[in-house]
Amino acid sequence: MAQHYFDPDPGAAHRPATVDLVLADLHLRLDTDRGMFSPDRVDLGTRVLLESVPAPPPEGRLLDVGCGYGPIALAMAARAPGARVVGVDVNRRAVDLARHNARRNHLANVEFHLVDAEGTPAGGDAGTAGTPAERALAGPFDAIWSNPPIRIGKPALHALLRTWLGRLAPGGTAHLVVQKNLGADSLQRWLQEEGHPAERAASRAGFRILRVRRP
Numbered sequence: 001m002a003q004h005y006f007d008p009d010p011g012a013a014h015r016p017a018t019v020d021l022v023l024a025d026l027h028l029r030l031d032t033d034r035g036m037f038s039p040d041r042v043d044l045g046t047r048v049l050l051e052s053v054p055a056p057p058p059e060g061r062l063l064d065v066g067c068g069y070g071p072i073a074l075a076m077a078a079r080a081p082g083a084r085v086v087g088v089d090v091n092r093r094a095v096d097l098a099r100h101n102a103r104r105n106h107l108a109n110v111e112f113h114l115v116d117a118e119g120t121p122a123g124g125d126a127g128t129a130g131t132p133a134e135r136a137l138a139g140p141f142d143a144i145w146s147n148p149p150i151r152i153g154k155p156a157l158h159a160l161l162r163t164w165l166g167r168l169a170p171g172g173t174a175h176l177v178v179q180k181n182l183g184a185d186s187l188q189r190w191l192q193e194e195g196h197p198a199e200r201a202a203s204r205a206g207f208r209i210l211r212v213r214r215p
C-alpha cells in the first residue's frame with residue numbers, strides 16, 4: 001500500500017537524518033526520518049513562510065497546524081521565548097521527532113500533540129476529557145502559522161482549516177503557505193466564501209502566503 005507523509009503510523013523503514021534551518025535570525029538543527037514530509041531538507045515553502053511572516057506576538061498562544069518534525073513551531077518558539085507554542089500533527093513519527101527537536105534545541109516553550117482529523121487528541125490522550133492536551137488544543141490562538149497538507153485533498157483540507165481557524169482568537173492572525181500551482185488562489189477564494197477574510201500577504205518562489213485575520 002502506498003505510504004503518505006500524512007499517514008498516522010508511517011511504516012517506512014527508518015533513515016535518520018539531520019537538517020539545518022538557517023534563517024537571518026536563527027539556526028536550528030533538526031533530526032528527521034523517512035515517513036514524514038520533506039525529511040531531506042527544510043521545505044522551500046516552509047522557508048518562504050518563515051522569511052515572510054511578521055514576528056509572532058511575544059507572549060501569545062501560537063499554533064502550527066501540521067507541524068511535521070517541527071520547523072515552523074520551533075522557529076515560533078525561538079522567536080517568541082515568552083509565548084506558548086503548540087504544534088499538532090496526525091503523524092506519530094513526526095510528532096515524536098518534533099518533541100525530540102524541541103529538546104535538542106533547548107526550547108521549553110513549545111509542546112507537540114498527536115491529533116486526529118477532527119483536531120482532538122489522539123494516541124495516549126484520546127478519549128480523556130479535560131486533559132492538558134485538550135486544554136492546549138482548544139486555544140484560542142493569537143497566531144497560527146502553517147504549511148498545510150494540501151495533498152490530503154480539498155474536503156479534508158477544508159475540514160482541517162475550519163477546525164483550526166475556528167480556534168483563532170478575536171484579533172488573531174493566521175499565515176498559510178500554499179504553492180501557487182497547488183491551488184493557492186482557489187484556497188484564498190474558499191476562505192473568503194467561508195467568512196475568513198483572506199488576503200495575499202506575499203508571493204515568492206512559486207508560493208503564496210495567505211493571511212487570514214479574525215475580526
Ligand SMILES: C[S@@+](CC[C@H](N)C(=O)[O-])C[C@H]1O[C@@H](n2cnc3c(N)ncnc32)[C@H](O)[C@@H]1O
Pocket residue numbers: 005006007036037038043046065066067068069070071072088089090091094115116117118147148149150152160
Ligand atoms: C506540508 S506538511 C508540513 C510539515 C511541517 N510543518 C514542515 O513545514 O515541514 C503538512 C503536515 O500536515 C500533517 N497533517 C495531515 N493531515 C493533518 C490533519 N488532519 N491534522 C493535522 N496535521 C495533519 C501531515 O502529516 C504533515 O506533517
